[in-house]
Amino acid sequence: NPITFEPDLQPCPYPAFTNEGIFWVMLAELDTARKAQDILIQVLSSLKWKNRNWQLHLYGKGKDKEMLEKLIQASGLENKVFLQGFTSNIKQTLQNCHLLLQCTRIDAMPLSVVEAMAMARPCVVSTVGDMPVWIEDGVHGFVCRDVTVAGTDETLENCWQQKDNWATMGRNAFDTFIKKYP
Numbered sequence: 001n002p003i004t005f006e007p008d009l010q011p012c013p014y015p016a017f018t019n020e021g022i023f024w025v026m027l028a029e030l031d032t033a034r035k036a037q038d039i040l041i042q043v044l045s046s047l048k049w050k051n052r053n054w055q056l057h058l059y060g061k062g063k064d065k066e067m068l069e070k071l072i073q074a075s076g077l078e079n080k081v082f083l084q085g086f087t088s089n090i091k092q093t094l095q096n097c098h099l100l101l102q103c104t105r106i107d108a109m110p111l112s113v114v115e116a117m118a119m120a121r122p123c124v125v126s127t128v129g130d131m132p133v134w135i136e137d138g139v140h141g142f143v144c145r146d147v148t149v150a151g152t153d154e155t156l157e158n159c160w161q162q163k164d165n166w167a168t169m170g171r172n173a174f175d176t177f178i179k180k181y182p
Helices: 037-044 065-074 090-095 111-118 149-161 163-180
Strands: 022-027 054-059 081-085 099-102 123-126 141-144
Touching: 022 090, 022 111, 037 054, 037 065, 037 149, 065 081, 090 111, 099 111, 111 123, 111 163, 123 149, 141 149, 149 163
Parallel strands: 022 054, 022 099, 054 081, 099 123, 123 141
Antiparallel strands: none
C-alpha cells in the first residue's frame, strides 16, 4: 500500500527531548485482540513507568475504545495515555513523536511502521508479519519477541535505556525506507 503522504528526500529532524517528556505514538485500530493496546497500558501502569517522563498517544477508532478509556482511568494513567481518535495528518503526528509503538498480536505489515520509517522515527514492533523484516532490533528500533506484559515491559525497558540512540535509529530507519520502499 502507498504511504499516506509524500516522503521527504532527507530524514525529518528528530525532535529534542524536552521537559514535557518523551512522546510515543501508536497508530492502530482500537482492537485489543489484534493490536494489544491493553498490554501496553498494563505495562505502563507499573510504578517504574509512572515515575518516568513520557506520554503515549493512541490514534485510531474501534470497538475497544470504551474498555481502553476505563483501563487508562483504572490504571491512573489519565495524564500519560491519551486516546486521540482518528487522524488524517499522519505526517504531522509522526513528526512530533519520538517513537512509534506497534507491539501487536496480529498484523501483516502495518503502514504506520513504514510511515514512521519515512519520517526517520524508530519503531518498537512485534515479531508478526513483515515487521521484523523492516525493523532490526537495536538498529531501526526494537523488536518485542513476546507480546505479554513481561515481554513488552522487557522490550520497552531496553528501549528506554537506549533513548539517547533513538535519533540514530530513526536515521537508520529512514535509510532502510529509502532502500526498500518502491
